Amino acid sequence: MPTITAFxxxxxxxxxxxxxxxxxxxxxxxxxxxxxxxxxFADMKAPAHLALHPxxxxxxxxxxxxxxxxxxxxxxxIADRHAGLLPTEPHARARAxxxxxxxxxxxEPPIVELGMAMLFERxxxxxxxxxxxxxxxxxxxxxxxxxxxxxxxxxxxxxSAGDLMMVTVLRRLNASGLLDEYPEIAAYVARGEARxxxxxxxxxxxxxxxGARLAP
Amino acid sequence: MPTITAFxxxxxxxxxxxxxxxxxxxxxxxxxxxxxxxxxFADMKAPAHLALHPxxxxxxxxxxxxxxxxxxxxxxxIADRHAGLLPTEPHARARAxxxxxxxxxxxEPPIVELGMAMLFERxxxxxxxxxxxxxxxxxxxxxxxxxxxxxxxxxxxxxSAGDLMMVTVLRRLNASGLLDEYPEIAAYVARGEARxxxxxxxxxxxxxxxGARLAP
Numbered sequence: 109m110p111t112i113t114a115f116x117x118x119x120x121x122x123x124x125x126x127x128x129x130x131x132x133x134x135x136x137x138x139x140x141x142x143x144x145x146x147x148x149f150a151d152m153k154a155p156a157h158l159a160l161h162p163x164x165x166x167x168x169x170x171x172x173x174x175x176x177x178x179x180x181x182x183x184x185x186i187a188d189r190h191a192g193l194l195p196t197e198p199h200a201r202a203r204a205x206x207x208x209x210x211x212x213x214x215x216e217p218p219i220v221e222l223g224m225a226m227l228f229e230r231x232x233x234x235x236x237x238x239x240x241x242x243x244x245x246x247x248x249x250x251x252x253x254x255x256x257x258x259x260x261x262x263x264x265x266x267x268s269a270g271d272l273m274m275v276t277v278l279r280r281l282n283a284s285g286l287l288d289e290y291p292e293i294a295a296y297v298a299r300g301e302a303r304x305x306x307x308x309x310x311x312x313x314x315x316x317x318x319g320a321r322l323a324p
Numbered sequence: 325m326p327t328i329t330a331f332x333x334x335x336x337x338x339x340x341x342x343x344x345x346x347x348x349x350x351x352x353x354x355x356x357x358x359x360x361x362x363x364x365f366a367d368m369k370a371p372a373h374l375a376l377h378p379x380x381x382x383x384x385x386x387x388x389x390x391x392x393x394x395x396x397x398x399x400x401x402i403a404d405r406h407a408g409l410l411p412t413e414p415h416a417r418a419r420a421x422x423x424x425x426x427x428x429x430x431x432e433p434p435i436v437e438l439g440m441a442m443l444f445e446r447x448x449x450x451x452x453x454x455x456x457x458x459x460x461x462x463x464x465x466x467x468x469x470x471x472x473x474x475x476x477x478x479x480x481x482x483x484s485a486g487d488l489m490m491v492t493v494l495r496r497l498n499a500s501g502l503l504d505e506y507p508e509i510a511a512y513v514a515r516g517e518a519r520x521x522x523x524x525x526x527x528x529x530x531x532x533x534x535g536a537r538l539a540p
Contacts, residue, residue, distance in 0.1 A: 162472035163430050163465065174415045180429055181422035199390045206397035212425065213396055214379050217433040234450035249379065256378035 109141050110171035112182075113157070114316060116146040122317030123282070124310045127179040128167040130276045132312055134183045134269065136305035138190035146316060180212050183269050193269040200265060207263050207270025211277045215253070218245040219280050226284065243286060250290045257292055261299060275300030325357050326387035328398075329373070330532060332362040338533030339498070340526045343395040344383040346492045348528055350399045350485065352521035354406035362532060396428050399485050409485040416481060423479050423486025427493045431469070434461040435496050442500065459502060466506045473508055477515060491516030 112135075114128035128144075135142045151157055152164045160168040161177040168175065169182040176182050184205065187193035194201045222242040229235050253274075257263060262271045278297050281287050287294045300306055314320075328351075330344035344360075351358045367373055368380045376384040377393040384391065385398040392398050400421065403409035410417045438458040445451050469490075473479060478487045494513050497503050503510045516522055530536075 158468075158471075163426070163468045165430075174418060176418055176422050178422045178425035178429060180425040181418065184421060184425075185418050202390060202392055202397065202401050205400060206392050206394045209394035209396040209400075209428065210379070213394060213428045213432070214381075216429070217436065220433065221437060232450070232453075234448070234454075237448075238450075252374075252379045255374075 109143055110135075110169055111143040111145055112170075113145050113147050113160075113166045113168045114313065115166055116148045116151070116316075118313070118317055122314040124313050125276075125280050125282075126166065126313070127276075129309060129313055130179045130273060131167045131169065131182050131186070132309035133272055133276070133306050134186045134193060136308045137272070137303075138186060138192045140186065140190055144312075144316075180208055180273065183273060184208065187269045193272065195265065195268065203264050204268035204270040207268070208273045211270065211273035215249050215274065216277045216280070218242070218249060219277060222246055222284060223280055243284070246281070246284075246286055247289070250286065250293055254290045254292050257296060259292070261296075267300075267303070271300060275306075325359055326351075326385055327359040327361055328386075329361050329363050329376075329382045329384045330529065331382060332364045332367075332532075334529070334533055338530040340529050341492075341496050341498075342382065342529070343492075345525060345529055346395045346489060347383045347385065347398050347402070348525035349488055349492070349522050350402045350409060352524045353488070353519075354402060354408045356402065356406060360528075360532075396424055396489065399489065400424065403485045409488065411481065411484065419480050420484035420486040423484070424489045427486065427489035431465050431490065432493045432496070434458070434465060435493060438462055438500060439496055459500070462497070462500075462502055463505070466502065466509055470506045470508050473512055475508070477512075483519070487516060491522075 112128060112131050114132075115126055118126050120126060132142075147157060147166060152161075152166065157168075158164055160170065160175050163177070165177070167179055167182060168177050169185070170176075176185060183193070194204050222245075225235070225238060225242055229238070262268065263274060264270065275297050278287065278293065279301075287297065301310075328344060328347050330348075331342055334342050336342060348358075363373060363382060368377075368382065373384075374380055376386065376391050379393070381393070383395055383398060384393050385401070392401060399409070410420050438461075441451070441454060441458055445454070478484065479490060480486065491513050494503065494509060495517075503513065517526075
């Protein structure tokens with residue numbers, strides 16, 4: 109059974125926006141049991157954790173001799189080893205993986221930049237001038253994504269690891285209000301959140317924050 | 325033979341920092357011939373290109389019925405189909421893929437943010453105050469990367485697609501001067517640039533800028 113790491117004390121107070129959520133959700137989609145080791149911010153910068161994760165972050169994934177870091181790589185590894193997260197047809201599989209990269213490489217950077225500014229630059233003299241610029245960078249991507257999605261349920265055929273990554277990245281906009289401007293995308297995120305595997309993963313990470321014990 | 329897209333008029337004036345460079349390099353490493361279709365900025369936002377790339381960017385990759393976007397996905401697809409870019413041993417393969425994601429997800433965002441500020445915010449009132457903050461975010465990642473690399477030639481055993489992505493991402497720091505602070509990383513980038521496949525890819529993209537015709 110693999111072991112993943114997650115924040116002992118999540119900065120988002122259980123909103124499920126830390127990157128362990130992606131890995132939990134993937135494991136729930138394929139019905140693979142897993143253990144969680146919680147780490148403090150001090151643990152993350154200690155040698156034992158840096159040996160697993162060179163950048164001192166979460167999540168990590170350990171399974172026997174294999175140790176991985178980067179949520180994208182971990183989700184892809186899980187999708188490679190279990191049915192249910194990637195199509196078996198090679199071209200469809202490659203396209204689903206392209207959506208994983210699009211989520212992490214094209215959507216997440218401007219979304220994180222906006223989120224960081226909202227958290228850490230709110231009291232700066234430039235905040236009022238930079239905020240609309242950062243919002244517009246995200247809007248361009250959301251507009252493109254919305255046009256491609258159209259009235260489809262998922263990005264390319266059936267639900268895949270590409271949708272899983274995209275939904276978790278888009279959820280980082282919850283506090284920004286921007287998703288309200290793109291109802292198709294808000295509905296897409298809601299479809300992801302309604303999946304039973306998402307719910308189980310969400311409850312599991314929330315239980316860490318509330319200190320609840322989940323039924324075994 | 326696959327066809328990729330690249331800028332008709334590269335904003336970096338042939339420095340090889342556009343994302344087609346990664347795909348060219350990967351194709352050169354595995355000795356796979358390819359065609360290039362050059363696109364203007366207007367072409368990139370036209371329906372024909374948006375059908376290939378929902379976000380209207382380069383590179384794309386077309387091979388028969390398959391159309392892909394995202395440089396990470398394209399390089400992974402090439403690495404899956406040809407020997408030479410990923411280890412065959414499954415655990416080593418998964419770890420090399422983790423380095424691809426680390427390059428795109430952990431290193432590239434703060435590097436691009438710094439580069440964007442240096443290009444577009446130099447005349448803003450806040451530039452002098454924000455610049456050191458952006459530089460320090462990159463330094464944290466370079467410090468972590470440098471510690472992990474140590475005196476090894478490559479990130480995890482033999483050269484892999486993980487190194488290919490990392491070197492192309494780190495090259496985006498060329499104008500920042502930050503690589504000079506990390507001699508091990510500067511030497512790592514130089515090792516990548518010295519590979520014959522890198523040189524061939526670099527010359528090919530430079531020829532687009534200079535208008536030169538390469539020998540067939």
